[in-house]
Amino acid sequence: MSATLTFLGATDTVTGSRYLIEADGTRLLVDCGLFQGYKLLRERNRRPFPVEPASIDAVVVTHAHLDHTGYLPALVRDGFRGRIHSTHGTAELSTLVLPDAGRLQEEEASHHRRHGTSRHDAPQPLYTEEDAHLALEHFAPHPFDEDVSIGGIRVRFVPAGHILGAAQLQITADARRVHFTGDLGRVDDPLMRPPRPLETTDVLVSESTYGDRRHPGEDPTAALGRIVRDVTGRGGVVILPAFAIGRAETLLLHLSRLGESGAIPEVPIFLNSPMAVDGSEIYARHPEEHRLPPDQFRAMYRLATLVRTVDESKLLNLRGGPAVIISASGMLEGGRVLHHIAAYGSDPANAIVLTGFQAGGTRGRALEQGERTLRIYGRDVPIRAQVHVLEMLSAHADAGQIVDWMRTAPQPPHAVYLTHGEPPASDALRIRIRRELGWTARVPELAQTVDLSASL
Numbered sequence: 001m002s003a004t005l006t007f008l009g010a011t012d013t014v015t016g017s018r019y020l021i022e023a024d025g026t027r028l029l030v031d032c033g034l035f036q037g038y039k040l041l042r043e044r045n046r047r048p049f050p051v052e053p054a055s056i057d058a059v060v061v062t063h064a065h066l067d068h069t070g071y072l073p074a075l076v077r078d079g080f081r082g083r084i085h086s087t088h089g090t091a092e093l094s095t096l097v098l099p100d101a102g103r104l105q106e107e108e109a110s111h112h113r114r115h116g117t118s119r120h121d122a123p124q125p126l127y128t129e130e131d132a133h134l135a136l137e138h139f140a141p142h143p144f145d146e147d148v149s150i151g152g153i154r155v156r157f158v159p160a161g162h163i164l165g166a167a168q169l170q171i172t173a174d175a176r177r178v179h180f181t182g183d184l185g186r187v188d189d190p191l192m193r194p195p196r197p198l199e200t201t202d203v204l205v206s207e208s209t210y211g212d213r214r215h216p217g218e219d220p221t222a223a224l225g226r227i228v229r230d231v232t233g234r235g236g237v238v239i240l241p242a243f244a245i246g247r248a249e250t251l252l253l254h255l256s257r258l259g260e261s262g263a264i265p266e267v268p269i270f271l272n273s274p275m276a277v278d279g280s281e282i283y284a285r286h287p288e289e290h291r292l293p294p295d296q297f298r299a300m301y302r303l304a305t306l307v308r309t310v311d312e313s314k315l316l317n318l319r320g321g322p323a324v325i326i327s328a329s330g331m332l333e334g335g336r337v338l339h340h341i342a343a344y345g346s347d348p349a350n351a352i353v354l355t356g357f358q359a360g361g362t363r364g365r366a367l368e369q370g371e372r373t374l375r376i377y378g379r380d381v382p383i384r385a386q387v388h389v390l391e392m393l394s395a396h397a398d399a400g401q402i403v404d405w406m407r408t409a410p411q412p413p414h415a416v417y418l419t420h421g422e423p424p425a426s427d428a429l430r431i432r433i434r435r436e437l438g439w440t441a442r443v444p445e446l447a448q449t450v451d452l453s454a455s456l
Contacts, residue, residue, distance in 0.1 A: 002452065003022065004022050015036040023173035032075055056075075056082060058082040069094055077134070086140075090166070100274075101132065160195045160196075164283050164289055168181055177200070179203070192289065197408035200409065203414065208425050210398040211425035215391055225254075227351055229265065238350070241329065245279050249300070254393075270323065272327040272340070274308050316343075332374070345381055346382050356395065357396060416441040417443075429441070
């Protein structure tokens with residue numbers, strides 16, 4: 001019986017990572033993420049899962065971001081009973097990410113019911129915080145480089161950089177080697193170590209988030225410092241929307257270096273994300289995965305006032321500047337940062353700094369493209385604050401870094417499939433791989449199934 005690979009997500013978007021490998025009577029799901037951004041994509045989360053959850057033998061996940069893990073609570077609630085395999089770092093971070101996602105969905109649904117701001121009579125969360133805790137009971141953590149046997153399929157987790165616990169996956173099914181990049185980190189990331197070079201594989205499934213661009217060459221510390229000096233110098237507030245896991249740590253690192261060098265004034269810096277605060281403790285337990293010595297790591301967190309409670313968060317919206325506020329979510333799709341945008345976004349003395357990829361259909365993408373009115377909790381908020389985009393702060397490899405990483409392979413794979421990219425990015429990377437490496441690369445369609453044996 002041949003092995004097959006079906007693309008259940010991340011084929012026309014950066015989000016919704018989901019792949020199904022079937023071999024030797026085993027069904028293995030690789031990642032189980034949420035679709036984010038455009039309404040058309042988000043509505044996919046509400047549809048029945050394309051494969052009966054109870055029929056899936058196991059799940060393996062590359063890392064803890066919601067576009068790779070965020071549907072797991074619904075999968076378990078709807079009948080999945082197997083194990084969820086991950087690295088130790090991913091399992092630990094998931095204890096923060098998944099319950100937080102369920103709680104935010106419950107809060108958003110409750111808000112819409114109270115204020116009548118949904119077109120649904122009784123809006124419901126996709127899943128609850130309790131669903132998330134039940135899903136966490138299925139996690140089975142593993143160290144990097146350990147072979148994990150799942151029926152007739154073998155899996156190995158390989159460091160990917162990007163965030164703590166992030167892994168590339170080396171999967172062997174029916175004697176075919178399939179390599180998933182997950183989200184590939186950068187060789188020049190200031191926090192995380194670089195991804196391990198590509199080993200020999202038959203089929204490569206690669207992300208292509210930045211497949212059509214190169215990160216700006218400007219020093220991110222200097223760029224951030226210039227904004228902080230300018231805005232706080234006039235008494236303004238700098239709002240840094242940040243993914244609570246990974247990006248918050250990177251921003252604190254840059255700010256601590258700026259403060260130590262005297263490149264920014266002594267102004268209050270607030271980390272308003274309980275998940276990011278808790279995540280710092282997990283990063284501290286895994287020094288082998290990042291570049292920072294313990295003393296620098298501790299100094300980084302002494303820099304900021306850690307905000308945990310809702311009341312403390314509300315007070316930030318009343319205190320004014322000068323100040324710097326780091327808060328989730330990074331694409332302005334939910335969380336406490338929306339309240340800060342609503343409070344400070346209409347004042348031209350302030351600034352909003354976008355620090356990572358903004359998926360199509362998100363408020364972050366709208367701001368990036370010049371929109372200056374955001375719909376937040378049922379009302380239109382005018383944005384007169386400065387908007388800056390610091391793309392060089394992304395934790396994803398850019399097009400050149402992806403191709404350079406591919407060059408490390410001892411021999412070309414027989415087939416490359418490009419996912420996790422919007423169509424222009426995926427297709428640009430496909431062309432570049434063909435021209436520069438001479439490899440066969442394709443951009444798969446949603447629900448497309450390929451015979452891994454036929455790929456050889």
